[in-house]
Every structure is written in structure tokens, then in C-alpha cells.
Amino acid sequence: MEILAYGVQADEKPLIELAFEGRHGVHCLEVCLDPDTASLAAGHEVVSTSVNARLDAAVLRTLAAGGTRMIAQRSTGFNNIDLGVAAELGLTIARVSYYSPHAVAEFAWTLALAVNRRIARAANRTREFDFRLDGLMGQDIHGMTVGVVGTGKIGECFARIGSGFGTTLLGWDVAENPACLDLGMKYTSLDHLLAESDLITLHVPLLPDTHHLIDGSALQRMKPEAILINSSRGGLVDTAALVETLRAGRLGGVGLDVYEEETGLFSFDKSLEVVTDDTLARLMTFPQVLVTSHQAYFTRTAVTQIVEATARNVDDFLNGRRSENTLIPRD
Structure with a gap:
């Protein structure tokens, strides 16, 4: 399975690829997820997003219509996600509840x-x-x-x-x-x-x-x-x-x-x-x-913890598990 990762910084990309190595393929995009880029996820069961993603009702519906079933956000905050609509669409949502x-x-x-x-x-x-x-x-x-x-x-x-x-x-x-x-x-x-x-x-x-x-x-x-x-x-x-x-x-x-x-x-x-x-x-x-440009979290230690937790979140979704990172569990 190939995961589509939005909003990937240049320094973050090799860490994401390493975290998913031997598990799943991952395609990294620099662009953030928003109404104009949501259609790029068509055919991807799992999408990973950055804190700058816009996951409102319209974007979530586009993702669901394209076959996405799980969104793994690479941040602690999730105020950018309409959780009510995500639940209605049957989307599984996970975040990273802890990093350095x-x-x-x-x-x-x-x-x-x-x-x-x-x-x-x-x-x-x-x-x-x-x-x-x-x-x-x-x-x-x-x-x-x-x-x-x-x-x-x-x-x-x-x-x-x-x-x-x-x-x-x-x-x-x-x-x-x-x-x-x-x-x-x-x-x-x-x-x-x-x-x-x-x-x-x-x-x-x-x-x-x-x-x-x-x-x-x-x-x-x-x-x-x-x-x-x-x-x-x-x-x-x-x-x-x-x-x-x-x-x-x-x-x-x-x-x-x-x-x-x-x-x-x-x-x-x-x-x-x-x-x-x-x-x-x-x-x-x-x-x-x-x-500064929302870089407080941006250390090798913290980003490694974030992407490794994201990979575990995807594994949990595929195996029907939930953890402290799960916001909306799999049906």
C-alpha cells in the first residue's frame, strides 16, 4: 500500500521514508492538503497530513469519495479537522499525542x-x-x-x-x-x-x-x-x-x-x-x-518521534487497533 503524505518539508522527507521503510510505500508532497489538492489523494487508502492541512467538510468529502479511509495527522493539534464530518464519513483519524x-x-x-x-x-x-x-x-x-x-x-x-x-x-x-x-x-x-x-x-x-x-x-x-x-x-x-x-x-x-x-x-x-x-x-x-514559521517542534529528535508514531498509527488502523493517538477509531 502507498501512503500519500502532504505538507512534507525537505528535512522531514528522509525521516518519513525511513519510518515507513519495510512497512508501506510513501509518496511525499510539498503541497499542503486543501480544497485544491485534495483530489490528488484519489486511490490512496491512507493519507498523512501536516498541521497546516485544511480538513474541513469539503476536503474530507473529497478524500472519502476518492477512497481514503484513514488520515494520520503528523501533529498533536487537530483543531484543523472537522471531526464530526469525519465520523459521518467513516474516516479513521489519528494524531501524534506526544513528542519531545x-x-x-x-x-x-x-x-x-x-x-x-x-x-x-x-x-x-x-x-x-x-x-x-x-x-x-x-x-x-x-x-x-x-x-x-x-x-x-x-x-x-x-x-x-x-x-x-x-x-x-x-x-x-x-x-x-x-x-x-x-x-x-x-x-x-x-x-x-x-x-x-x-x-x-x-x-x-x-x-x-x-x-x-x-x-x-x-x-x-x-x-x-x-x-x-x-x-x-x-x-x-x-x-x-x-x-x-x-x-x-x-x-x-x-x-x-x-x-x-x-x-x-x-x-x-x-x-x-x-x-x-x-x-x-x-x-x-x-x-x-x-x-518564525511554526518551527518550534522542528528538531530531528521530535520529528523522528512524530513520523515513527505516525507509522504506528497506520499499522494500528490496518490491524483494527486503537491507541491514545486515535481520535476516531476504525468501524
Whole structure:
């Protein structure tokens, strides 16, 4: 059987091929799954998708009509999938419920440090042999109050690194993590965390209750020089409100690895095109903002775990098994 894999990055392709070697054939496509590319899956019983795939009702119906019976998403998040329609169509859906939390936590800290110390601006200057320090002053991380919004596996890893820097840790979640408590984290209300933190990082899933968790009101409660980091899901932050907050001269830095309208943009080369997203374009004009292209997970360790779990998910489907990765089981 040949599996069709959408949205495959160049560095990811050999790892996918290795994971399926000796099991099944796999045909990798750079294009993401969307209404225009869904018909390419005709004749493929199993399709693997990236986090940027668009799996709405129309796409799912096209896949089902073409003979697809199983979708193996290569990510933890699945807010891009209409699970109700998938169940109606009898499609089996699986995700990757776990991969290295260190990859995302380390990248979140990379963003925080780069934003705080203006690394991108400094690097651009020195390439032009401009060695001035004007505008590059940051703050010591040691002694900061760090607010961790979401203290699951990734939030815990972020907190451990923060503890090593010598920070005071505040946490907010629906349940307290004993490992975070052992680090000295104090759990508090979201309002108090936003008001007291010098650095705020987001590690909660995107759900109806967390959509625009960081809205205009939340942004106003933050310290004027606070640093905001989001390496989870773009929809957690109201980007229009963020732009207005930055226009008002608030926030010392913003590091975003995700963006709520990233589908169709992130992971693609748009350098020769006119980008019509005015909100994103305005956001990227602020000197204290750093935007990366949803790469926090992108380490060899994490991607290997993701593709190996995806291969196991396919094997489970073919053998009528289910696991913690199964969102919709086989009939």
C-alpha cells in the first residue's frame, strides 16, 4: 500500500521514508492538503497530513469519495479537522499525542532570549558592518517573574529552564502540575499572572475556551515592558488587538512561532508574492517583534518521534487497533 503524505518539508522527507521503510510505500508532497489538492489523494487508502492541512467538510468529502479511509495527522493539534464530518464519513483519524516537549520549550526560550536581547536586529546590523549598540539593550532574565500559561509537559520543560535562569515562576492551568510545584511555581489566576509577569509564555491547546485567551483586555493587564511568547497555537492571541497594543507603545517584546491566519503562509516561500494579510504585515514592522514559521517542534529528535508514531498509527488502523493517538477509531 502507498501512503500519500502532504505538507512534507525537505528535512522531514528522509525521516518519513525511513519510518515507513519495510512497512508501506510513501509518496511525499510539498503541497499542503486543501480544497485544491485534495483530489490528488484519489486511490490512496491512507493519507498523512501536516498541521497546516485544511480538513474541513469539503476536503474530507473529497478524500472519502476518492477512497481514503484513514488520515494520520503528523501533529498533536487537530483543531484543523472537522471531526464530526469525519465520523459521518467513516474516516479513521489519528494524531501524534506526544513528542519531545523539550523541542518546543527550548524554542520558546530561544524566542524569549532573542527578543529580549534584540538578536535579530543585531545580526542584521553587523551584516552591514554597523556595530552600534543603540536600541539593543535588554534585561537580565535572572530575577524576572515568568508566567507559564499551561503547565503540561511543554510548560513544565519551560519552567525547568526558567528555574535554571533564576526566575520566579507563576503558573495558570486547570490543574496544578506537581513537578512545577516542586520547582517553586506558584499557581494563580490568569489576571494576576498577566499583571505580575515580566515574561509570559503560552502552552495551552487551542479550544473554544482558549480562543483569543490573550485579547485586548488581557494585553492591557500586562506590564508595559512585558515580553509575550507564543509557540503553541496562533488563535490563542488576538493579533489585531496585539497590533493595537504595540502601536500604543506597550510590550517590551513579542516572539511568535504561530499566527492565527498562518494556513497558506507558513512553510511556504512567499518572498516573490504580495502578501495581502495587512495584520501580519503591520505586526512584522515593529522592531521588538520576532515571527518564525511554526518551527518550534522542528528538531530531528521530535520529528523522528512524530513520523515513527505516525507509522504506528497506520499499522494500528490496518490491524483494527486503537491507541491514545486515535481520535476516531476504525468501524
